[in-house]
Amino acid sequence: MGGVKITDILKKYTMVIALILVVAFFYWKTGGKILLPQNINNLISQNAYVFVLAAGMLLCILTGGNIDLACGSVVCFIGGIGAVIMSKNINVWVAVLVMLVGGILVGIWQGFWIAYVKVPPFIATLAGMYAFRGLSNVVLQGMTVGIGNSTFLNVFGGGAECYVPDLFGKGSLNVTCLLLGIIIAVIYVAFVLKNRISAKTKDYATAPLATEIIKMFIVCAVVIWIFYKLAQYKGIPTSLIWIAVVLVVYGYITSKTTMGRYLYAVGGNEKATKLSGIDPRKVYFFAYVNMGLMSGLAGILTVARACGAQPTFGQGYEMDAIAACFVGGASAYGGEGNVFGVVIGATLMGVINMGMSIMGVEANYQKVVKGLVLLIAIVFDVMSKKQKK
Amino acid sequence: MKNAVAVLRKNTMLIVLVLVFLFFTITTKGQMFEALNFNALITQNAYVYILATGMLMCMLTGGNIDLACGSFVCFIGAVGGIFMVIRGMNPLLAVLLMMVIGIVYGSVLGYLIAYLNVPPWIATLAGYLAFRGWGTALLSANSSTGSIAPFPSGFLNAFSGKVFSSPIGQLNVVCIAVGVIASILVVVINIMTRKNKLKKGYEADSMTAVIIKSVLSVAVIMLFAYKLALAGGIPTVLIWVAAIVLVYSFITSKTTLGRYFYTIGGNAEATRLSGIDTRKIMFTAYLNMAVLTVISSYIVIARFQAANSTAGTNYEMDAISACVVGGVSAYGGSGTVSGMVVGATLIGVINLGMSLMGIDANWQKVVKGVVLLAAVVFEILNNKDTSKA
Numbered sequence: 011m012g013g014v015k016i017t018d019i020l021k022k023y024t025m026v027i028a029l030i031l032v033v034a035f036f037y038w039k040t041g042g043k044i045l046l047p048q049n050i051n052n053l054i055s056q057n058a059y060v061f062v063l064a065a066g067m068l069l070c071i072l073t074g075g076n077i078d079l080a081c082g083s084v085v086c087f088i089g090g091i092g093a094v095i096m097s098k099n100i101n102v103w104v105a106v107l108v109m110l111v112g113g114i115l116v117g118i119w120q121g122f123w124i125a126y127v128k129v130p131p132f133i134a135t136l137a138g139m140y141a142f143r144g145l146s147n148v149v150l151q152g153m154t155v156g157i158g159n160s161t162f163l164n165v166f167g168g169g170a171e172c173y174v175p176d177l178f179g180k181g182s183l184n185v186t187c188l189l190l191g192i193i194i195a196v197i198y199v200a201f202v203l204k205n206r207i208s209a210k211t212k213d214y215a216t217a218p219l220a221t222e223i224i225k226m227f228i229v230c231a232v233v234i235w236i237f238y239k240l241a242q243y244k245g246i247p248t249s250l251i252w253i254a255v256v257l258v259v260y261g262y263i264t265s266k267t268t269m270g271r272y273l274y275a276v277g278g279n280e281k282a283t284k285l286s287g288i289d290p291r292k293v294y295f296f297a298y299v300n301m302g303l304m305s306g307l308a309g310i311l312t313v314a315r316a317c318g319a320q321p322t323f324g325q326g327y328e329m330d331a332i333a334a335c336f337v338g339g340a341s342a343y344g345g346e347g348n349v350f351g352v353v354i355g356a357t358l359m360g361v362i363n364m365g366m367s368i369m370g371v372e373a374n375y376q377k378v379v380k381g382l383v384l385l386i387a388i389v390f391d392v393m394s395k396k397q398k399k
Numbered sequence: 400m401k402n403a404v405a406v407l408r409k410n411t412m413l414i415v416l417v418l419v420f421l422f423f424t425i426t427t428k429g430q431m432f433e434a435l436n437f438n439a440l441i442t443q444n445a446y447v448y449i450l451a452t453g454m455l456m457c458m459l460t461g462g463n464i465d466l467a468c469g470s471f472v473c474f475i476g477a478v479g480g481i482f483m484v485i486r487g488m489n490p491l492l493a494v495l496l497m498m499v500i501g502i503v504y505g506s507v508l509g510y511l512i513a514y515l516n517v518p519p520w521i522a523t524l525a526g527y528l529a530f531r532g533w534g535t536a537l538l539s540a541n542s543s544t545g546s547i548a549p550f551p552s553g554f555l556n557a558f559s560g561k562v563f564s565s566p567i568g569q570l571n572v573v574c575i576a577v578g579v580i581a582s583i584l585v586v587v588i589n590i591m592t593r594k595n596k597l598k599k600g601y602e603a604d605s606m607t608a609v610i611i612k613s614v615l616s617v618a619v620i621m622l623f624a625y626k627l628a629l630a631g632g633i634p635t636v637l638i639w640v641a642a643i644v645l646v647y648s649f650i651t652s653k654t655t656l657g658r659y660f661y662t663i664g665g666n667a668e669a670t671r672l673s674g675i676d677t678r679k680i681m682f683t684a685y686l687n688m689a690v691l692t693v694i695s696s697y698i699v700i701a702r703f704q705a706a707n708s709t710a711g712t713n714y715e716m717d718a719i720s721a722c723v724v725g726g727v728s729a730y731g732g733s734g735t736v737s738g739m740v741v742g743a744t745l746i747g748v749i750n751l752g753m754s755l756m757g758i759d760a761n762w763q764k765v766v767k768g769v770v771l772l773a774a775v776v777f778e779i780l781n782n783k784d785t786s787k788a
Binding site for chain 2 (some may be wrong): 075129130141143147373381384388
């Protein structure tokens with residue numbers, strides 16, 4: 011039992027603790043408004059794009075602190091294309107397919123320059139940031155294009171009906187939602203236990219049972235609490251499903267697949283990776299193509315949420331995604347970071363945004379605070395790395 | 400023949416500039432060649448030259464950039480507006496105070512980047528967001544329209560307008576005289592440089608090359624002087640730009656400090672091991688960037704005669720593009736002030752030409768992005784060739 015020190019736990023979960031403190035702060039400042047069911051719901055739907063983009067950005071950052079400054083403009087561009095297609099009464103799924111393929115093509119374009127021509131990522135994507143912003147204006151002809159298709163809006167988290175329907179009638183409490191929360195908690199517990207047993211049989215080191223039970227208990231409590239809150243409002247927002255799918259898939263890719271490990275390897279030591287027979291160019295290419303795909307998905311979620319596309323959409327999104335990654339502990343030099351951290355980081359940024367909005371802080375000062383949070387997170391990261399050395 | 404190829408390669412961007420200029424002169428039916436457009440080329444792009452000079456110093460240290468400069472132009476402009484317009488402060492004192500604030504900001508930024516090892520693009524990305532928000536907030540708090548005006552005439556005269564102005568269409572004698580003096584100086588310097596090199600036994604260009612170079616330079620200078628003389632005289636900003644460009648081309652080519660920037664960009668580790676404090680150089684680069692950002696802010700507010708919340712949008716992009724198009728390496732260690740001047744002028748000509756042709760602003764963004772990308776790709780491929788040879 012003696013192996014676990016309080017300071018270690020504090021260090022490992024700094025951002026989780028920061029998140030709790032920030033939530034507590036806003037709870038106090040807004041008189042509890044921030045934890046109203048409706049606000050928890052908003053927190054998820056408003057920040058869906060952050061989770062999705064940050065998952066893509068994480069892969070780029072892992073390869074060596076590389077970023078994509080263009081994703082905000084790409085979100086707007088892809089969203090604009092989709093809105094225009096749908097306004098022409100073409101089948102929704104064709105539009106969705108075009109948007110996702112469009113995202114991938116943008117990713118291929120940027121990935122090619124970055125991976126195979128060795129254009130520094132920040133320059134290639136800076137060029138993309140301007141070019142795609144211009145192109146989205148061209149696509150939308152400078153105007154707002156509305157989206158009226160209810161299937162699209164319902165599936166991708168826009169409009170009033172974008173919730174997973176309650177299978178058990180229409181009570182004030184959404185039973186489906188609550189049930190799902192419990193199922194997730196059960197799956198989580200089963201998963202942890204299975205891992206623990208398999209680790210034991212392989213004689214790997216495991217954390218003390220007590221800590222693990224406490225951790226399990228906390229996670230389950232949080233999950234069920236969130237779903238309970240959601241159940242009190244309208245149920246599960248469809249955007250949450252998309253976020254969950256993306257996070258689970260990328261959690262799996264980064265921790266369990268060879269390609270995922272390559273991302274870390276390239277970020278840790280590109281030369282060594284190359285010498286061990288892995289083509290780093292393919293890894294970079296993968297990261298940026300994937301980023302394109304995520305930008306496409308984020309574009310879909312963004313226009314669905316807003317029920318239309320505007321040429322100003324997506325401004326500053328790259329910033330939100332990057333901040334979520336760094337606040338969530340991804341290293342600015344690559345090779346370190348995980349999807350769980352990104353979730354915490356994105357949630358923290360989302361809570362800050364929402365808390366400030368509820369408090370009535372002006373949008374301009376929100377920008378200032380966001381910039382400062384990013385800076386503090388990065389300085390903290392750099393300083394704690396220094397201490398380790 | 401080999402010589403001709405070398406000359407072509409060395410002056411690619413200069414040749415591209417001439418071709419692009421001719422292209423726009425033809426497509427705009429000679430409009431591009433009008434005196435007022437020569438004047439516009441300088442007054443509209445003055446900030447690019449100044450910011451790009453600062454950016455050049457940052458990029459030399461290893462492809463590092465400053466994404467915050469555009470937002471800082473807005474912020475410090477807002478501060479200047481509050482000092483001079485709202486508080487009615489003496490313009491000279493206000494200008495000094497703005498500079499002091501800039502120096503404080505530059506020191507903090509430089510400290511973060513040089514001493515805490517925060518990656519430059521993250522530190523400046525935070526500034527990009529924070530200063531845009533802060534600047535806009537200051538402006539909207541002090542004016543209902545979000546823009547502060549009118550600035551005192553003393554300030555406006557120092558950073559905009561004409562020196563010894565004369566009516567448009569009438570030949571301005573001072574302007575022509577300055578052109579003649581500059582031409583003579585250029586010829587003298589060219590000849591002296593050759594003489595010096597020969598005396599020390601260095602390799603020098605042939606006499607014909609020097610003569611051709613001098614004749615071309617004199618022709619360009621006199622053309623500009625003539626056109627500007629017809630457009631009302633020397634724009635005040637040209638004096639600022641010329642002074643900065645001259646000082647920095649001296650620093651980068653003739654001083655020890657200047658050479659350090661190149662050696663760090665070439666090999667930071669080796670530079671450090673030879674006893675040079677690389678952190679100091681990085682610090683200087685970003686402090687210097689802040690100082691030049693403040694100067695370009697003076698020029699920008701004076702040109703628009705107001706501090707606007709949109710001032711400085713995308714300026715970082717213009718400065719980076721000017722450097723990269725002007726042959727500054729995206730990896731650091733190579734690039735010259737004169738190259739940057741050609742790059743900035745090329746981008747200015749493209750912008751002006753497209754506006755004169757009536758091309759939509761959105762497409763202009765697309766073209767800008769593509770030009771930036773094309774320039775980097777060209778530079779990378781070109782370097783690959785030379786390193787193989």
